[in-house]
Amino acid sequence: MTLLIEKLVSRKAFESMPPExxxxxxQSGEQIGPIVxxxxxxxxxxxxxxxxxxxxxxxxxxNQDLKQWESLAEQLYPRIRGKLVPSELFDEVLADVKTFRSMRR
Structure with a gap:
């Protein structure tokens, strides 16, 4: 499930829908994502x-400033994950961020 869909439909509702x-x-999320x-x-x-x-x-x-900022943010992850953001969603978004950062560097 894409992040865009997760903002519009709960996982429970999504999983209750027919596969088609x-x-x-x-597919709609993948098409509209780049446009958004x-x-x-x-x-x-x-x-x-x-x-x-x-x-x-x-x-x-x-680049050094960005690395320091990212390091500070990473120190806050334990206070966010599972408390402010559901663990599963946090992990999924974090994986997407890491993928994005690896592509642009």
Missing amino acids: VQLALK RARARAEVDEAVAAMVKRGLIVTKPS
Whole structure:
């Protein structure tokens, strides 16, 4: 089940659907995902441009800064996993993040 579908339908509801409906939802999520991401990125770019126009100074973090930030975030995982976010969902998202980061580096 994709993250997009999990935001729209509970796992219990999804698993109660006929296999062909599950497949259709998965395929729809895979098709719309890139479109949603592209639109979200464009909206962020537009918002940042508007703020820069009004005086915002944008600072891009260095690779070292990003590594420090990721390290700090990882220290918080035990306080989040299973407490604020269900363990299964946390693990799935974390695996997706690791895959994404490995592709862009």
